[in-house]
Amino acid sequence: MSLKDRYKVDRCPMAHKGMGEVWPAHDTLLDRPVIVKILATMDADLLRRFRREARLTARLDHPGVPAVYDLGAHEGLPFVVLQKIDGITLTDLVAEQGPLPIPWVAAIGAQISSVLLAAQQIGLVHRDIKPSNVMLDRSGAVKVLDFGLAVVRGDERYSRITQTGQSLGTVGYMAPEQILGRSVDHRTDLYGLGATLFDLLTGRAPFDDATTMTTVRRQLADPPPRPAELRADIPPELDDLIQSLLATDPEDRPSSAAEAYRLLAPLAQDRPPIPGVLADNAGPTQAYTAVLGQPSAPASSAMMSPAASVSLGIEQGEKQAVRLEAAGEYRAAAREWRRLAHHIAQQRGDDHPLVFTFLERAARAHIPLGEHDRAIRQLSKVLEDRLRVNGSDHEAVVELGRQIAQLSGTQPTPPPPRRPPGSGR
Structure with a gap:
């Protein structure tokens, strides 16, 4: 079958999808593979919806949406020509x-x-x-x-969209x-x-x-x-x-x-291969997007050192988390604090003090939501890590233990006395 003396459609459809049939085809004018979707009925409502879908898809100009190449009719049935996705x-x-x-x-x-x-x-x-x-x-x-x-x-x-039977x-x-x-x-x-x-x-x-x-x-x-x-x-x-x-x-x-x-x-990051699904080698798409995906430095930070740029990003993230808390968007604030903690851990290691600080802020964001058990679980994990890094008599460890006990409705347990180095068991 040929459409508009241009699109040579294969003998067998790929699928029945949505309002029509989907066929592989070849654009003989531009010598490229395409997909043709043909509406299999002349129902007025479906016809309107079919054309509407094509125009909406074309209107959303984004690499994550198939390109719309053409819209026409064949023997009274409308069709749309789309980018072929492999x-x-x-x-x-x-x-x-x-x-x-x-x-x-x-x-x-x-x-x-x-x-x-x-x-x-x-x-x-x-x-x-x-x-x-x-x-x-x-x-x-x-x-x-x-x-x-x-x-x-x-x-x-x-x-406007007709809901009859849909x-x-x-x-x-x-x-x-x-x-x-x-x-x-x-x-x-x-x-x-x-x-x-x-x-x-x-x-x-x-x-x-x-x-x-x-x-x-x-x-x-x-x-x-x-x-x-x-x-x-x-x-x-x-x-x-x-x-x-x-x-x-x-x-x-x-x-x-x-x-x-x-x-x-x-x-x-570090996505593993998916054999049989993804191309084995990095192709032109990955090469293009790898460069495009690198953000441009703001004019004010173009000459900053890497450490200064990281610090600026952390400061902006902190301000955003604080704004979210002030607006009562505690879940969003918790996510932002965790994102900051993850970022710091990648840059400076899991045991950096700011990682602990941001994770504590994330945990406490659940308290106004009445999720005390969840806050206690998360704070207890931070306490465990702080004990390992700072020891039981560190001021931050003692304060965190007090907060957990207060949330739990119990009295804090005094930390065990710290033995002098070399004192053995």
Whole structure:
């Protein structure tokens, strides 16, 4: 089959997806492989939605979204020509590989966050972020697919969508406000991001009951699950991020995808190979993005020493965490304190005093939320590390022990007397 005497379509479709069939094809004019999606019906509502999806996909100009090359019709049926992605959906990736390594989960999540941030800037809400709507190509780059349910806030051309016979989202990944038919915004997609990260880490959706009804009931009534309860090697800051992304109330989720990106990007280092999925050698995409991903130094710090630049970043992070606490955004503040601690540990070692200080601040941020047990657990871990490094009679150790005892409602236990060097047992 040939479309517009230009696109030579293969004999067999790749898949039935969304509103149409997806076919591999070749653009004979520009001599390149492409994907053609053809609407298989002339239903007026579906026709409008099909064209609307193509225009929305084209409007979101981002490397994490497939390029739209053409929009036309063949024998009365509309088609759209898209960039061909040489990759695998995240659903198939997890089915083949099982739960993914932490660095790959972080890398994929950071890239999705970048797409969502671009969408937020133009007021676009995808409304169907889930593993089957995200592809990982052989270079390791992520592509977010299927904008058939997307809306643009404040733009009536893109915000009207017929609901007849259509499920507006996917149970288990769809945000509670979407289930209830309430107003949506960029935080709706953050819920989908959280559910996707949970799936990549554990191999299952965060809410996945025997029936649709019980799954929805759990999404609306139960507290968000923690992936760390199913997998022990998940860093606390990643576990906290996912639980906050899955918050039932949008007000309890991060305020922006940028917050998720800031936490995920540092965890995406030292990614292991995924044989059969990723290219074995670093290709042109990695080479290009490796340079592009290096941030430009601010004019005021262009001549700073590396140590001075690090100090400036820490100072800015501290100010941000303090602002979040002052605004009552304690979970976000806790994540920022943990991010700072992780950054200092990478730069200066796990036993640097600032690592302890920032982890203590992160733990205490949970106290105004009434999460005393969680604060005690985290402070106790810091106390254990401080004892190892500083000894039992150090002022910070004694003060931390007093704080833990106060939170626990017990009297602090006096530290054991410190023996002089060489005194033996």
